[in-house]
Amino acid sequence: MPILRKPYLIFLADITVGSDAKTGAGLRDWCGVDVIGECRLPQGTVSLGLPTLRPQEAASAGAGSLVIGVAVVGGQLPRTWLPPLAEALEHGLDVVSGMHTRLTSFPELVAAAARGGGQLVDVRATDRVLPTGTGIKRAGKRVLTVGTDCALGKKYTALALTRALHAAGALATFRATGQTGIMIAGEGIAVDAVVADFVAGAAELLSPANDPDHWDVIEGQGALFHPAYAGVTLGLIHGSQPDAIVLCHDPSRQTIEDFAHIPMPALRVAIDRYLEAARLTNPDVRCAGIAINSSSLGEGDWLAYQSSVAEELSLPVCDPMRTGVDAIAHRLLQPMRRQPE
Amino acid sequence: MPILRKPYLIFLADITVGSDAKTGAGLRDWCGVDVIGECRLPQGTVSLGLPTLRPQEAASAGAGSLVIGVAVVGGQLPRTWLPPLAEALEHGLDVVSGMHTRLTSFPELVAAAARGGGQLVDVRATDRVLPTGTGIKRAGKRVLTVGTDCALGKKYTALALTRALHAAGALATFRATGQTGIMIAGEGIAVDAVVADFVAGAAELLSPANDPDHWDVIEGQGALFHPAYAGVTLGLIHGSQPDAIVLCHDPSRQTIEDFAHIPMPALRVAIDRYLEAARLTNPDVRCAGIAINSSSLGEGDWLAYQSSVAEELSLPVCDPMRTGVDAIAHRLLQPMRRQPE
Numbered sequence: 001m002p003i004l005r006k007p008y009l010i011f012l013a014d015i016t017v018g019s020d021a022k023t024g025a026g027l028r029d030w031c032g033v034d035v036i037g038e039c040r041l042p043q044g045t046v047s048l049g050l051p052t053l054r055p056q057e058a059a060s061a062g063a064g065s066l067v068i069g070v071a072v073v074g075g076q077l078p079r080t081w082l083p084p085l086a087e088a089l090e091h092g093l094d095v096v097s098g099m100h101t102r103l104t105s106f107p108e109l110v111a112a113a114a115r116g117g118g119q120l121v122d123v124r125a126t127d128r129v130l131p132t133g134t135g136i137k138r139a140g141k142r143v144l145t146v147g148t149d150c151a152l153g154k155k156y157t158a159l160a161l162t163r164a165l166h167a168a169g170a171l172a173t174f175r176a177t178g179q180t181g182i183m184i185a186g187e188g189i190a191v192d193a194v195v196a197d198f199v200a201g202a203a204e205l206l207s208p209a210n211d212p213d214h215w216d217v218i219e220g221q222g223a224l225f226h227p228a229y230a231g232v233t234l235g236l237i238h239g240s241q242p243d244a245i246v247l248c249h250d251p252s253r254q255t256i257e258d259f260a261h262i263p264m265p266a267l268r269v270a271i272d273r274y275l276e277a278a279r280l281t282n283p284d285v286r287c288a289g290i291a292i293n294s295s296s297l298g299e300g301d302w303l304a305y306q307s308s309v310a311e312e313l314s315l316p317v318c319d320p321m322r323t324g325v326d327a328i329a330h331r332l333l334q335p336m337r338r339q340p341e
Numbered sequence: 342m343p344i345l346r347k348p349y350l351i352f353l354a355d356i357t358v359g360s361d362a363k364t365g366a367g368l369r370d371w372c373g374v375d376v377i378g379e380c381r382l383p384q385g386t387v388s389l390g391l392p393t394l395r396p397q398e399a400a401s402a403g404a405g406s407l408v409i410g411v412a413v414v415g416g417q418l419p420r421t422w423l424p425p426l427a428e429a430l431e432h433g434l435d436v437v438s439g440m441h442t443r444l445t446s447f448p449e450l451v452a453a454a455a456r457g458g459g460q461l462v463d464v465r466a467t468d469r470v471l472p473t474g475t476g477i478k479r480a481g482k483r484v485l486t487v488g489t490d491c492a493l494g495k496k497y498t499a500l501a502l503t504r505a506l507h508a509a510g511a512l513a514t515f516r517a518t519g520q521t522g523i524m525i526a527g528e529g530i531a532v533d534a535v536v537a538d539f540v541a542g543a544a545e546l547l548s549p550a551n552d553p554d555h556w557d558v559i560e561g562q563g564a565l566f567h568p569a570y571a572g573v574t575l576g577l578i579h580g581s582q583p584d585a586i587v588l589c590h591d592p593s594r595q596t597i598e599d600f601a602h603i604p605m606p607a608l609r610v611a612i613d614r615y616l617e618a619a620r621l622t623n624p625d626v627r628c629a630g631i632a633i634n635s636s637s638l639g640e641g642d643w644l645a646y647q648s649s650v651a652e653e654l655s656l657p658v659c660d661p662m663r664t665g666v667d668a669i670a671h672r673l674l675q676p677m678r679r680q681p682e
Contacts, residue, residue, distance in 0.1 A: 135568025227476025
């Protein structure tokens with residue numbers, strides 16, 4: 001659970017396609033107050049609309065870290081990116097990466113860090129000795145975002161829900177379980193990168209005992225219906241011992257993404273399976289709402305879909321981008337009722 | 342998936358309690374033809390009834406590896422054990438360990454290995470680059486042992502089932518997923534020690550496509566009802582894509598072992614949950630039988646329990662130690678029928 005040094009300078013490398021800056025855009029949108037600028041290589045054309053600063057300038061302006069704000073296929077870090085990273089380290093900034101390639105595998109970065117005093121922070125790695133899970137109930141409340149599939153808005157929903165809870169006057173903390181989430185929160189554990197025996201234990205560590213009225217809003221990972229990652233999802237559920245889940249879904253997907261032979265579950269089935277799994281460590285878990293990624297639907301289709309799902313499931317149905325998630329936050333803050341099983 | 346060098350010399354260290362030699366006893370019982378002797382420290386009093394040989398003598402007699410055949414609390418390897426391990430390495434034996442402490446963390450062992458040519462083999466570690474799971478159907482048949490809890494006979498049942506299938510004239514291979522199983526098979530992957538994202542992929546690698554009539558008998562790990570390890574279990578299920586499961590159970594347990602707050606599931610519930618999970622990658626999965634660890638029951642109680650469970654579930658109910666598992670093997674070899682759901 002690294003504690004990252006903010007504020008950030010976002011490195012946009014040499015990308016020329018806006019969607020490759022997803023990580024940087026997430027930082028701008030969810031922790032903008034912690035971002036003081038952006039920098040790029042001469043070949044790069046993408047901007048997040050932030051002030052452009054060289055690493056040295058950012059250091060003078062009080063930045064704590066240069067964060068690699070782009071995701072590229074395969075997660076490899078090209079050597080052509082090294083000069084600005086070394087410059088940041090030379091001037092005492094940390095360099096924060098969520099790439100698969102470890103920063104420490106580049107001797108020139110290790111040397112620059114030693115000279116300038118900056119740290120190399122690979123957010124996918126954790127040096128901590130993790131415990132195994134206990135399943136023992138902790139004080140405080142927890143909500144976990146879960147999904148019918150990967151990559152359909154679990155992080156976004158958790159962040160939006162944290163804001164909505166704050167707006168409603170509740171105590172709430174976003175708990176990050178993936179690389180971008182960790183950069184936004186400044187801390188967290190990439191649960192898919194820990195040794196399998198310790199996933200539930202890592203989730204327990206991530207959402208420790210808290211005030212009885214405090215909500216941990218835990219970023220979900222994977223999906224119980226995903227043939228590669230369901231084990232990560234189940235360990236995260238058990239360790240999170242959620243009082244509530246929020247199910248995220250994209251109605252445009254007919255099958256699990258990149259797995260055309262695995263059908264999407266029906267929403268009712270997905271809710272039942274998540275609650276069944278979660279009851280092991282929290283028998284009182286309930287579903288507090290549905291977060292739809294409706295980017296494939298026009299406004300009329302969305303409204304029809306929303307009301308049909310709400311009627312079928314008797315739950316708040318939101319699109320965090322379209323409607324916000326206040327309805328789900330209010331449901332969470334209502335006195336607890338058991339779902340009919 | 343290390344390929345271990347047999348035959349083995351079993352190292353029993355300084356233990357004075359027979360049950361601490363469980364690993365060594367498993368090797369003697371399940372791959373006795375590959376074991377040429379045992380050795381111990383002067384303080385050790387436990388014997389497996391094998392010829393006592395010094396490492397040097399074992400090397401002369403053709404041994405390939407010294408295997409640490411004891412399990413101690415915490416899994417730490419004491420420095421007092423190093424001299425015989427170094428002796429083995431000096432004489433060209435590999436040293437094979439399932440302890441948490443890595444053999445390579447001892448410079449004297451690394452040096453002895455370099456001098457003698459032996460290898461240091463930590464069976465919990467894998468150097469292989471593992472794939473993520475695909476969920477794509479492979480040729481050949483697979484049976485996975487699963488449990489209501491950990492440590493109640495999944496490895497033993499899988500080994501017994503492999504023998505029973507061979508005795509029935511079927512093609513079958515035991516696939517090891519834990520340290521003792523790997524030592525017995527000479528290869529395998531300790532799935533609980535891989536990075537969480539790769540558990541299903543490791544299980545796919547472990548039971549590759551095979552002849553249509555060949556059975557992989559896959560050693561289960563953990564339990565879906567275990568608050569620490571259920572994620573490992575689910576990843577192993579999805580990657581194994583079993584055609585059949587065998588449920589292992591110990592009727593003396595009222596709660597998950599060491600987790601007094603987590604009740605044991607009913608057998609019917611356990612079967613349903615395992616089949617539900619397994620259908621993601623094999624919709625035709627069925628339960629082929631129940632393997633009971635009945636060591637807590639006298640003969641009369643066992644017979645009454647066996648017939649009551651068999652009647653309730655309409656499945657073969659065996660205790661591998663008491664009855665063998667021929668009834669389950671025969672059920673596996675029957676033409677496939679769908680279970681009623």
